[in-house]
Amino acid sequence: MxxxxxxxxxxxxxxxxxxxxxxxxxxxxxxxxxxxxxxxxxxxxxxxxxxxxxxxxxxxxxxxxxxxxxxxxxxxxxxxxxYSAFEKEQLKIQAVGRESFLHYYKRLGEKKEGNNFSIWNSAIAHFEVFLKGKDLLFQDVTVTLIEDFREYLLKAYSLRNTKKRLSRNTALSYYNKIKTTLKRAYREDKLKTDINSKISSIKEMESQRNFMTLEETKRLFATPCTNLLVRKISMFSVLTGMRYVDIAKLTWSEIQYIDNDGYYIIFRQKKTEGAESMPISEEAFQLLGKRKGEKELVFKGLRKCDIDKTVPVWVALSGIRKHITFHCFRHTYATLQITAGTDIFTVSKMLGHRNVKTTQVYAKVIDQKKRDAANRISLE
Structure with a gap:
């Protein structure tokens, strides 16, 4: 030009x-x-x-x-x-450096959906508290600043309940959002230093994963449930390991049959955005009912509030004395698979985990059960 x-x-x-x-x-x-x-x-x-x-x-x-x-x-x-090419590049770097990192972070958060949107909003809110209401330019983003934010999160209190400190895993979740933003900004040349690779991480604390044994699971489904749709998707989750968010958005176009192989669900996970091809059993398929239009929801009329009201009462009526939420059905699927002898890598793939380390917590639960059983016999 x-x-x-x-x-x-x-x-x-x-x-x-x-x-x-x-x-x-x-x-x-x-x-x-x-x-x-x-x-x-x-x-x-x-x-x-x-x-x-x-x-x-x-x-x-x-x-x-x-x-x-x-x-x-x-x-x-x-x-x-x-201007030389170098001078032009320096001018460009200076111009980008004067842009707002905070506004960039917020724009990324605005693109999220559902529960992920809420988590990003909370993470951003804590970052704004950390900045004490000030803006932050790209040129002012440093390793020291992000490390200081890490320390803030590890000591921070909830913005909703000012008497309750953030759990380590919540702090990790919020910290990962800023790390994701740093990685993207570096890829887009808005940051000239890969700050994300230089900062310390927050170690995840293994959370308690409540689940039901096979005997408890059979007892629950033998107990009458006031909401038949809740019962149906609960059983479907136990048989497939799928999360509520993925079950709720499941359409008939994602249910496919492959000759000489069986039924599959071809879908994209809401949480990880990973594309999944998951085989399901004939028993799980029968729960879906009569096939309808390709774009129609499989479990039409499903509401999260109905699940939250129904599951605790239903579990109590079954005589199970554990704190079981709908997400525990996914944990139950994993532990039942491992107990039945399915290898950890297969279970990891079935759950859609990106890293097998995420799945290993279920193996530890089973190992603890074996240890508890071994300690029950004593000759002293």
Whole structure:
């Protein structure tokens, strides 16, 4: 593209005036709007037909001021033409550095959905508290700053319940959101240093994963449930290990049959966004009912509030004395698979875990059960 020429032009507006603006040809790249532009309005005006000496003098002064601005812009354009590639790159880096990292972080959060959206919002809210209401530019993002935020999270209290400290795993979840943002900013050249690779992590604390034994599971499903749809999807979760969010959005187009192989669910996990191809048993398929339109929900009419109300009462009526939530059916699936002899890698794939370490906690639960059983026999 050839060198741009800045020309002073006039545009008729209201009240017998003309607005002065610069016309660039070819267009100039505008870093603020992130696109090419032909015009820069100067917010300077002249009268079309000056009514008195005052307006005539105002026209002369305003035209002079506008011409000075035009000359300055032209000099800037000319100087850009003689900048070396290195100088241009440095100018670009400086311009990016003056952009708001905080606004960038918020924009990423706005793209999330469902529960993930809420978690990102909470993470961002804590980051704003850490910044004490100030903005943060890309040029001010450092390893030390992010490490300080890590320490803040490990000692922070919940913003909803100011008497309760964040659990380590909640702090880890919030910290991972800023790490994700740092990684993306580095990939997009908004950060010239891979800060994410230089900062310390927060070690995950193994959480208690409540589950039911096979005997308890059979007892639960033998107990009458006041909501048949809740019973159906609970059984489906135990038989497949699927999360509620994935069951709730399941459509008939994702239920497929492969000759000489059986039924599969082809879907994308809501939490990890990973594409999954998961075989399901004939028993699980029978729970789906009569096939309908490809875009229709399999479990139509499902509401999370119905599950939250029904499951605790249903579990209590079955005589199970454990704190069982709907998500515990996924834990039950994993522990029953491992107990039945399914290897940890297969279970990991069936659950859609990205890392087998996430699945190993279930193996530890089973090992503890074996240890408890071994200790029950004593000859002393």
């Amino acid at each position: 050839s060198k741009s020429i800045a020309t002073l032009r006039k545009k008729v507006i209201s009240q017998g005036r003309m607005s002065l603006y610069l016309d660039f040809y070819p267009p100039l790249w505008d870093e603020k709007s992130n696109c090419y532009t032909r015009r820069e309005f100067l917010k300077i005006y002249v009268y079309i037909k000056p009514a008195d000496q005052y307006q005539k003098m105002a026209n002369i002064e305003n035209m002079h001021t506008a011409e000075l601005i035009r000359a300055r812009r032209q000099n800037e354009i000319n100087k850009m033409e003689v």
